[in-house]
Amino acid sequence: MAFTAKDVAALRAKTGCGMMDCKKALTEANGDMDKAIDFLREKGLAAATKKAGRIAAEGIAYAAVNEAGNAGVVIEVNAETDFVARNAEFREFVKTCADTILASDPADIDALLQTKAVGSDETIDAILKEKILKIGENIKIRRFKRLTGIVGSYIHAEGKIGVLAKFDTTPEIAAKPEFKEFTKDVCMQIAAIAPQYLDEASVPADVVEHEKEILKQQVIESGKPAAIADKIVNGRLRKFFEEVCLVDQAYIKDDKKTIKQLTEEVGKQLGGSIKIVDFVRFEKGEGLEKRQDNFAEEIASMVK
Numbered sequence: 001m002a003f004t005a006k007d008v009a010a011l012r013a014k015t016g017c018g019m020m021d022c023k024k025a026l027t028e029a030n031g032d033m034d035k036a037i038d039f040l041r042e043k044g045l046a047a048a049t050k051k052a053g054r055i056a057a058e059g060i061a062y063a064a065v066n067e068a069g070n071a072g073v074v075i076e077v078n079a080e081t082d083f084v085a086r087n088a089e090f091r092e093f094v095k096t097c098a099d100t101i102l103a104s105d106p107a108d109i110d111a112l113l114q115t116k117a118v119g120s121d122e123t124i125d126a127i128l129k130e131k132i133l134k135i136g137e138n139i140k141i142r143r144f145k146r147l148t149g150i151v152g153s154y155i156h157a158e159g160k161i162g163v164l165a166k167f168d169t170t171p172e173i174a175a176k177p178e179f180k181e182f183t184k185d186v187c188m189q190i191a192a193i194a195p196q197y198l199d200e201a202s203v204p205a206d207v208v209e210h211e212k213e214i215l216k217q218q219v220i221e222s223g224k225p226a227a228i229a230d231k232i233v234n235g236r237l238r239k240f241f242e243e244v245c246l247v248d249q250a251y252i253k254d255d256k257k258t259i260k261q262l263t264e265e266v267g268k269q270l271g272g273s274i275k276i277v278d279f280v281r282f283e284k285g286e287g288l289e290k291r292q293d294n295f296a297e298e299i300a301s302m303v304k
Contacts, residue, residue: 003031015040018126056140057288058082060159062094063187065151066102069174072151073101074164075144076282080137085159085284090139093131094159100124101146109141142288145280150174152183156191159284163187166278173270182266182274188252189259190281195246198279199260203245211240247276 003026011022011033017040029035059078065071077094079085099118106112113125120127124141132139147166154163165187173179189195197203215233224232242248247260257265259276267274 007031007033011036011040018129056080056138057285058085059139059142059284060085060091060094061155061162061282061284062091062098062159063153063155063162063164063282064095064098064102065153069150071102071146071148072153072164072166073098073144073146074153074162074280074282075101076142076162076284078140078142078285078288079135084135084137084139087135090131090135091159093127093139096120096127097124097141097144101144105146109144112141112144143282145282147278147280149277152180152187154184154187154191156188161191161284162282163190164280165190165276168275168277169267170272173267173272173274176270178266178270179274182262185251185253185262186246186259186276187279189249190246190279192252193249194281194283195249195279196244197246198276199245199247200241203241208237212237215240246279 007026008019008022011017011026012019014033015022015037017025021040022036025036025039026033028039056078058081059076061074061076063072063074075094075098077090077097079090084090096117096119097112100106100115101112103118104112104115106115113123113128115124116122117124117127128139128141145164147164150167150169150171152165152167155161156163165183167174167183169179212233215236216229218236219229219232242250242258247258247263249259251257251259251262254262263274263276
């Protein structure tokens with residue numbers, strides 16, 4: 001029985017398997033759709049579709065900078081259990097994704113999935129499906145961000161948090177060991193304190209106004225005189241910026257100086273100027289529904 005390209009596409013839609021796997025299955029089944037599905041199931045390939053519906057809220061956040069030091073990436077890849085997140089093969093897949101993003105600069109996750117992995121003739125999507133089948137859990141590439149320029153990275157707690165930061169300085173300063181140590185300190189600050197914005201100018205106007213309204217209501221309810229209300233609000237707003245803006249935060253290693261002061265200090269020490277211009281912080285599983293399964297169920301899913 002002959003089959004067409006539409007049949008291959010239909011089989012792929014039903015099973016979630018790759019086009020070449022579907023073509024091979026239809027060839028083996030002589031064009032019979034049901035037999036082709038059975039063939040894929042027998043080979044364990046169609047199982048990836050079922051696993052793809054399960055919650056993946058564990059995993060790791062990973063950050064890296066390329067060898068040239070002019071591009072960096074932070075990525076989050078999720079699995080169903082922390083047990084798999086510690087698996088060396090899973091972590092190697094995450095690194096492959098990051099290396100591929102650094103090399104190919106895909107526009108989004110869909111583009112990444114269709115990109116050939118660094119050092120392989122297979123796409124990221126094909127490798128992902130192989131890992132799902134081999135490891136026995138759903139695995140999802142949730143998000144990534146790529147920055148170009150002078151960048152630094154940091155991974156906290158073996159993948160709980162991944163941080164990437166971009167700096168404006170000269171190549172001469174960027175090459176110094178002291179600068180690399182400084183970038184690590186800034187990324188550690190971002191990991192530990194989780195700033196929401198780079199600086200005061202980065203905070204959206206509606207966010208500032210909303211905070212002012214909250215602070216104003218607090219002042220009114222406290223019974224303070226209206227004449228000094230604005231002054232109190234402005235003072236408390238300053239405290240708000242110190243909490244949510246990276247450059248205004250107290251440095252975790254020396255709370256007598258802000259990150260802005262630290263940056264200026266290091267710039268002078270290294271004979272130039274440094275400015276932090278952007279950052280990204282991914283915390284694994286942030287905002288995702290967590291699994292409530294017990295350990296026995298986790299092990300059972302691993303051996304399927």
